[in-house]
Amino acid sequence: MQITRKINVDIKRTVENSVVGREEFHFYVDELTQNGIMPTYAGESDEKYAFEDMNDEFFEYLERKAAENGIYIRLVFACRIDSGENGAVFDLEYGKSKETFTTDERDRILEFEFADFGVKVQNGTVTFGTTVEGGCAQTPYFAEFGSDKANEEFLSLENPLNRRVISIMEKMIFSDGL
Incomplete structure (x- = not known):
């Protein structure tokens, strides 16, 4: 399973497909720093946009940030609804x-x-992953699947x-090559 791919991502269509009017999800898109931290949550972002501001300037901002340190686009929200001896339901x-x-x-x-x-979208490279809490009073950061940046089971490709999440996300990205 390939986790990082070089493709021509249509950021606007991908973001619009991921959000689809669901304002309650605050992790829908964010810029990243060089080390993958999401500065918006720390109040360090150089520009801030709310969900209602998804206009041309917002998408120009995303394109610029994607060319710099990258952006994170949330595509799947998972919630555990049950667990027992035989498994879990999400x-x-x-x-x-x-x-x-x-x-x-x-x-x-x-x-x-x-x-x-x-x-994570950066310079035409897409990396599949998730946000991980950075610890007490820390902002979230991006961690790719298969990495050792968080709990092994959480990021494992054997999970x-x-x-399933990766197969869903592959269908949600608009591009020329995925």
């Missing part, structure tokens, strides 16, 4: 869709209350939930 929300995902591979998943998954 609600996955993406685009205009919602599905229930059930796994019985308890040893390969990390149970969480909720998480968001998406892509059946992650495999």
Whole structure:
């Protein structure tokens, strides 16, 4: 499974597809710093845009940030709705869709209350991953699947939930080459 790909991403169409009018999701898109931290949440962003500001200037901003340190686009929101001896059940929300995902591979998943998954877009390179809390009073940062930047089960490519999330995200990115 390829986690990073060089493609020509249509950022505007991808963002519009990911948000689809769902204002309640605050992790929909953010700029990144060189080390993958999301500065908007720390109040360090040089420009701020609200959901209502998705206009030409907003997308120019995203294009500029994608060419610099990259941007993060949230594509899937996951919420655990049940867990037991035999597995866990998650609600996955993406685009205009919602599905229930059930796994019985308890040893390969990390149970969480909720998480968001998406892509880092930088200079035409797309990396699949998620946001990870940076610790107490820290801002979130981007971590790619398969990395050792957070709990191994959470980012593992052996995690059946992650495999499903990646297959969803592949269909949500607008580009010439994915």
